[in-house]
Amino acid sequence: MKRFDIRFLPILFFFVSYQINAQQVYKDQFAHTFSIVARDKVTGEMAVGVQSHWFSVGSIVSWGKSGVGVVATQSFVNPAYGPEGLSLIEKGTSAKEALDLLVAKDEGKDFRQVAFLDHKGNTAAFTGEKCVASAHHIIGDNFAVQANMMLNDKVVPAMAEAFEKNKDLPLAQRVVKVLLAAQEAGGDIRGKQSAALIVVDGSPAKNVWEDKKIHLRVDDHPTPLVELERLLKVHEAYQFMNNGDLAIEEGDMSKAFAAYNAAEQLFPENLEMKYWKAIAMANNNKLKEALPIFKTIFQKDKNWRELTKRLPKSGLLNISEAQLNTILSL
Structure with a gap:
């Protein structure tokens, strides 16, 4: 009977240990993908953008906190x-120290x-030796x-070239351009x-629910970046609506209508x-200008007329009964 050579024990131990670790890693969720973490040096905003051929990549890859930083974790x-x-x-740990x-x-x-x-704009990245090729990272300025x-x-x-090339764009749009370039x-x-796509502020959020300035996910779509770009445009449109509402509260009608437009x-x-x-126009003595808008809306969907009936009771439409009937008769 042949004796086992104990000199091979370290090699055997390494092999078994490696196999156990590998099996454990393979149980982790996939997110083989491309991503960017970035900061706008002017606004201080920070962002993570990502795309993958995997369901709901945004649920596990992208992380961020206003006034702190952003993280992209992927592969296995x-x-x-x-x-x-x-x-x-x-x-207080720097990005590189934390990652290390x-x-x-x-x-x-x-x-x-x-x-x-x-x-602060400090950036660090790591690509493990077992990541599936082509696997690579580039660290640049912010x-x-x-x-x-x-x-x-x-x-x-x-991706790196696209980020440098689109310096004139707001950070969210710039990140989307980077993802499109990768594709x-x-x-x-x-x-x-x-x-x-997530975007957080450079300063801490006042309230936890205000932490993400932008938080968009396309979980399953044949062209996810096209859809992400569309959602970003919708997000920007609603931001203008919010700005218009705030201007109304401040009594600045000119600013409000510019935002609405x-x-x-x-x-x-x-x-x-x-x-x-x-x-908003009806509430601010511009009913005549508002009537054609109401008419177009009611023709496309009569439910908006029904909603209009309910607004005075909630204090959202402050006009006379005669003016209300004028709107409803359209």
């Missing part, structure tokens, strides 16, 4: 990098791809772009399915935007 995802990384940064600490204790680090960015399981090696450089360069070798230009087919603009 360890979601702990998100909350733990942000917690470390919030306590978490990578050091992660037994599955060879399968991870992660990027951190803090509110941004990092990273990707794995890409069709080719052109994707990540195209155009080849994108995920498997195709596309979901995308997400900007909203309509972004989302012209939306009846609700037209409707509340007309309500």
Whole structure:
């Protein structure tokens, strides 16, 4: 009977340990993908943008907190990098120090791809040796772009170039341009399915529900970036509506109608935007100008007429009964 050579024990132990770790990693959720973490040096806003051929990528990859930073964790995802990384940064640890600490204790680090960015613009990224090719990252001035399981090696450089090229755009639009550039360069070798975008402020949010300035997800779509771009435009339109409402409260009608008009230009087919603009006009002695708007809305959907009947009781439409009947007769 042959004796087992104890000199092989370290090798055997390593092999068994590696297999156990690998099996554990393979149980983690996939998010082979491309993403960007970025900061606007002027506004201080920070963002994460991501697309993948995997369902609901935004539910596990993108993390952020106003006044703290943003995180993208992908490949074989360890979601702990998100909350733990942000917690470390919030306590004063830099992006690089925080990432180094978490990578050091992660037994599955060879399968991870992660990027951190803090509110000061410090950026760090890590691509594990076992990430599926093409896998790469680039760290730049106030941004990092990273990707794995890409069709080719052109994707990540195209992302970095797009970020630098679109400096004149607001951060959210700039990030979407980066994602579109990645897809155009080849994108995920498997195709596309979901995308997400979050934007947080450079300063802490006053209330927890105000933490995300933008939080958009496309969980399952044949062209997720096209849909994400559309949703961003809708988001911007509603922001103009909100600005219009605030201007009404301040008594600045000129500013209010400028905001409402900007909203309509972004989302012209939306009846609700037209409707509340007309309500604001009626409430501010501009009923004559509002009537054609009401008429167009009622012709397209009679339920808006029924809603108008109910608004005076709630204090949302403050006009005379005769004026109300004029609207309802349209």
